[in-house]
Every structure is written in structure tokens, then in C-alpha cells.
Amino acid sequence: MKLSSFIIAGLVSSSFAAELVIPISGIEPKQDGKLLVFLYKESNWMKLKEPTKTVEVTENLRSVSIKLASIPEGEYAIQVVHDRDLNGKLTMKWTPPGPTEGYGFTAGYKPSAIPKYAPAKFSLGGNSSMPIVLIYPK
Numbered sequence: 711m712k713l714s715s716f717i718i719a720g721l722v723s724s725s726f727a728a729e730l731v732i733p734i735s736g737i738e739p740k741q742d743g744k745l746l747v748f749l750y751k752e753s754n755w756m757k758l759k760e761p762t763k764t765v766e767v768t769e770n771l772r773s774v775s776i777k778l779a780s781i782p783e784g785e786y787a788i789q790v791v792h793d794r795d796l797n798g799k800l801t802m803k804w805t806p807p808g809p810t811e812g813y814g815f816t817a818g819y820k821p822s823a824i825p826k827y828a829p830a831k832f833s834l835g836g837n838s839s840m841p842i843v844l845i846y847p848k
Contacts, residue, residue, distance in 0.1 A: 726783045729837045732776040734790055736844040738812060743794035744768040747776050750787050755827040758799055762786065787830035788816040790842050814842040 732747060749763040750756070765776050771792075791800045792812035801810045815821070815830040832840060 727780040728783055728834050730778040730781050730834060731839040732788060733839065733841045734774040737771050737792065738846055739772055741792055741794055743792060743796055745771060745774060746791040746793050748789045752827050755787065756825060781834060783834050785831055785833050787827055788840060788842060790814045790844060792844055809847055812844040812846040814844045816840050816842060820845060
């Protein structure tokens with residue numbers, strides 16, 4: 711009896727995993743560095759040392775599409791950073807305040823202050839594609 715319950719639980723939990731494809735566009739071609747893709751849940755939003763998943767892309771920065779397999783269904787948000795100075799995060803300037811590198815979020819979110827989770831969140835309920843367009847400071 712316990713064995714059959716274990717098998718059914720295993721089948722149920724595996725059916726709740728999805729593939730997430732993240733096409734990234736708007737990448738400035740003459741920029742050095744790498745792309746950092748951070749997948750977050752609300753509980754770890756913007757905690758650089760604790761994202762749900764991190765992917766680094768160092769080659770072929772002109773056309774990038776990330777595939778994340780076996781992601782449990784649920785609510786997430788994604789941040790992408792064009793890390794030109796290779797410091798592992800989005801570099802900010804103080805005056806006027808703002809980023810010095812390209813960045814983007816899911817749901818077309820363009821924050822005007824500290825990024826919030828809710829405007830960038832999406833529900834993953836099966837295989838999905840979440841395109842992100844990078845924004846660069848002027």
C-alpha cells in the first residue's frame with residue numbers, strides 16, 4: 711500500500727514540472743560582458759545570492775534564448791542583466807540614480823524605482839515562453 715502511494719505521488723509531482731523558454735532581445739551588440747538570467751519566487755525576489763535559478767550566457771550575445779527544464783509550476787518573475795563589468799549584478803549610479811547596464815523583466819515591466827515583484831510576476835502552468843526585451847540607460 712505504501713509503495714503504490716509513493717509511485718502515484720512521484721507521478722503527480724513530475725507532471726507539475728514545465729519547460730520555460732526565455733527569448734531575450736534588444737541586446738546591444740557592441741557591449742562586452744555576459745547576460746545573467748535570474749528566476750525568482752516572491753520569497754526570494756531580488757536576493758542575488760538566493761535566486762530560484764541563475765543562468766549565465768557568455769557567448770553569442772546577439773541572439774539568446776534560454777531553456778529552463780523541470781521548473782515546478784507556480785508563480786515566478788525573471789530579471790535579466792547585461793553584466794558588462796562582470797560583477798554579477800546590475801551596476802547602479804548614484805547621480806542621477808539608475809542602472810548603468812542593460813536590464814529587463816518579465817511582463818514588460820519597466821520599473822521607475824526599486825523593482826517590485828508583482829508587476830514582473832507570471833504563472834507557469836505548463837510549457838511556456840516568456841520573452842524579455844532589454845532596456846539600456848541613455
